[in-house]
Structure formats: C-alpha cells, structure tokens
Amino acid sequence: MQNLKKWKELEDAGNILDKGNNEENDVSGWRSFRPIHIREKCIDCMICWSVCPDNAVISGDGKFIKFDYTKCKGCLICLNECPVNAIRSEKEK
C-alpha cells in the first residue's frame, strides 16, 4: 500500500494495467509465528511450496531456496505438512 497512485493517474474504467502489483505489498505484520527452514533436514519435496497460499516459498530449479518473509502470513501450513520436520516456528517479537 506504500506507493498508491493519485486518482488522476489511475486508468479509466477501473482497469488495472500493472499486473500482479500486489507483489509489492508487505503483509508480514499479519504474522505471529515465523516459519524457519532447516536446510540439513530438507529433502526438497516442494510440498511446502505447493501448500503455501501466499507464494511465500521461493523455489528455483526444483529446490527450496528461502521463505519470502514479506509475503508470509505465518499460517504454518508448511510446518504442519512437512514430511521430515524441516520447518520450525519461532514467535515474532
């Protein structure tokens, strides 16, 4: 919500031409618990990637890279679904 356009700069008819601009949003304030990845245990099964509702798991080349903490709302479905317990949680300060 940081860089909202002024009403005169908006497109007509309620069109949004800037596709996917929600990506700039920071929803980290929603989170009370933070998932933390444990690299040693991870088997890169990508189940956490598939069950994340917020696109907060960044993957590349079929491997887990990191959590995107600006997108994560801390629902911890990834922690609950991880088959090898490679994700732990930590309370946000």
Add this chain to the structure above:
Amino acid sequence: MNLKELSNRKARFTGGHTLCPGCGEGIIVRAVLQAINQQVVVGCATSCLEVSTSKFPQTSWKCSFIHNAFENVSATMSGVETAYRVLKRKNKIKDDIKFVAFAGDGGLCDIGLQSFSGALERGHNVLFICLDNEAYQNTGIQRSSATPYGAWTSTTQIGEKHKGKEQFKKDIVKIAVAHEIPYVAQASPSNYLDLVKKVSTAVSINGPSFINILSPCVPGWRYLQMESIHVCRRAVDSCFWPLYEVFVENGVEKWKLNYDPKDKKEPVINFLRMQGRFKHLWNDNKDIVDKIQANIDRKWEELKKRCSV
C-alpha cells in the same frame, strides 16, 4: 507431472493479497494456474477471492482477470469465450487461450446457478471451478445450499430447538453431470497432484468442464489455520468429500473413482471434531452425527456402484 516440475513454472498468482492466513483458496488458485501451462483468462464472481486479490488499484493476478457481479461469472465468461472464437475465426488472434471461471458455492450453487446452467448448455469452452467453502464466508458465514447438515452458520444457530442447518448439501456435481458436459470432477487440495491432473485434463478437453473443489475456511469452519490441508484430508478419508471424475461421451457417462480409502475409511466424527462449526456434535446430539454418517455411507455406496468398484 510432479511438484518439482510445477514449481519451475512461472507463478501467475502473486502473494501480498489479503486472503486470511491459511485460506484454502490461495492454495487452490495457485494449483489451478500452475497446472494450466498456457495463456489464460480468469473470470471471478464476487467472493472472498475477488475482494481480497483485486482490491483497486492492486491485483494479485498476472494473467487477464475480469471481475463481475455475484451471479454472472458464467455469463461473462461465455461472452469472452465467444468473442475469442469469433476473433480467432477472423484470424485476429493467433494464440491459444484458455478460460477459467472461479466462483464460490454461492456464486455457482445458489445465486449463479442459472447463468452456470445456461453456459453449460450452450457448450462454451470454459473451465468452471467452484471453490466450495460451504457458506457465504465473505459476507459473514451465512448458510448456503452447499452448507452440510448440522453445521453452525450465523443464520443456522444452535439452540434448544434448532441444531444447525437442517437440510443436506446440494450435489452440484450431479447437477453439472446432468447437463452432459464432457468433463466433471470433484477434487481437494489435500490430494494436490490429483487436483493438478484434473485441471490439466479439463483444459485439454474441448467443451465446458466443471471441477468442484473443497476450500477450507479458517474463520467459517473454526479450526486452526495450520490445519487447512489436514482438515481436507479428513474430509476425503471419511468420504465426506470423495474424489471422482465423470467423462461424458455421446451421452454415455463414465464415472471414475480417483481415491478409495478402503479399510482406512474414517468415521465422519473425525472430520467434524476438527471444526468449531460442529462443536455441538462433538459429544452430544448423536442422532445428528448418525444421520450425517448414514447419508455419507449411502452416497459412498452409490458412488462406488456408479464407478463399478
């Protein structure tokens, strides 16, 4: 297709939206867009999904997205698809484009049923997806025709006389099958690859197709947000939400069961016990639980007979 291949595809649904933490819709929409590896136009009826992913002037969608009123997503997508077909015939569009219509159980089973039925009858090449969260969760958890028997909603309260909703769930899948459209399926985000496979089958088929997907809702169903997938798994394993698909060719229905828990079939109380909306059934009101169980068993036997398992 496996998860690694899917995760290498470009994401077309971004984070930063305002769906509740743990919402099933985010998981399902990502799966659907990831499964369709082509250009896609998405239509969305008014629902949680629409108000949280396209709040003006921001959007979570990297593909074309059309928002319309509650009841007419099927009508809108029919128009878009017809325009595309005409332009394609005149050679003004070269690309292959797929069309997907998302709507909730209100937008397809209740308010949008007439436009949905019309679009199926006219045979538009659109994939309709019902994100069934079993009530009008967006407006404050009012009962819908897809709310299961005995569930608490803000309009079916628990008291001395009334114990939640007193009618059974509408079977939208059978309604869709009755239109004799080529492909109808029921899926759940807990069986992720099954869901992905159903979506890619549906878009590869020429003609209308419909997939009914269970979409867990944290504030409406009242469970822990980390258990979204787990609660769906209980629904599938208790046969509350069986996974099956129906192909119709020249008026002949071919039913196929995708998942059979066999001797692992759980009593429905395991599913009910996870959710606060069934709190009044956890220990008391055994007759209601029995009624739900009897209904599920009857439907499960009927489904098995149809699939000839």
